[in-house]
Amino acid sequence: MPDELSLEVAAGTLSHALTVVTTMTESYDVKKDDIIFIHTVAGGLGLLYTAYAKSRGATVIGTTSTPEKAELAKSYGADHVILYTQEDTVKRTLEITNGEGVHAVFDGVGKDTVYGYIVTPEEAHHYSQEVSNALKSGLFKIRICSVYPFTAEGVQEAQREITTPGGKVAGKILIKIADV
Numbered sequence: 001m002p003d004e005l006s007l008e009v010a011a012g013t014l015s016h017a018l019t020v021v022t023t024m025t026e027s028y029d030v031k032k033d034d035i036i037f038i039h040t041v042a043g044g045l046g047l048l049y050t051a052y053a054k055s056r057g058a059t060v061i062g063t064t065s066t067p068e069k070a071e072l073a074k075s076y077g078a079d080h081v082i083l084y085t086q087e088d089t090v091k092r093t094l095e096i097t098n099g100e101g102v103h104a105v106f107d108g109v110g111k112d113t114v115y116g117y118i119v120t121p122e123e124a125h126h127y128s129q130e131v132s133n134a135l136k137s138g139l140f141k142i143r144i145c146s147v148y149p150f151t152a153e154g155v156q157e158a159q160r161e162i163t164t165p166g167g168k169v170a171g172k173i174l175i176k177i178a179d180v
């Protein structure tokens with residue numbers, strides 16, 4: 001990680017950023033003029049997916065739950081944001097794409113995926129350099145929305161925030177283990 005990153009931003013970056021650069025290369029190699037669909041576009045992973053897809057020249061369609069989150073996603077480059085609480089996602093996506101559909105779908109809620117893609121030391125070096133360059137260039141802007149203490153109550157509150165459908169999460173949630 002670049003030296004100028006705060007500890008919070010560094011802690012909130014690595015797994016998500018590595019997931020983005022590996023899946024948008026290995027599971028589907030996003031390229032110019034692709035139409036990419038990102039579920040939960042305003043979450044910590046979704047915002048990075050959006051920025052990275054846009055840097056590769058793709059059009060981004062995303063879903064989120066509130067107009068405020070839609071505006072946040074647009075500020076990261078999303079071209080179209082569907083409010084899944086108010087709109088039919090499939091119908092709206094087909095309208096946006098003139099019936100064509102999308103080239104790939106990325107799920108910002110999904111479980112850990114990065115460990116299946118980084119197998120060799122060379123891949124680890126390559127993708128960590130890609131993440132470092134994206135951070136240094138300002139492409140990856142990490143948004144920390146909440147920091148909870150490492151206590152039973154803090155962890156429970158973080159879990160509630162993460163699992164509440166249509167909740168307030170727009171960015172990363174961290175558990176702070178200790179002051180440094």
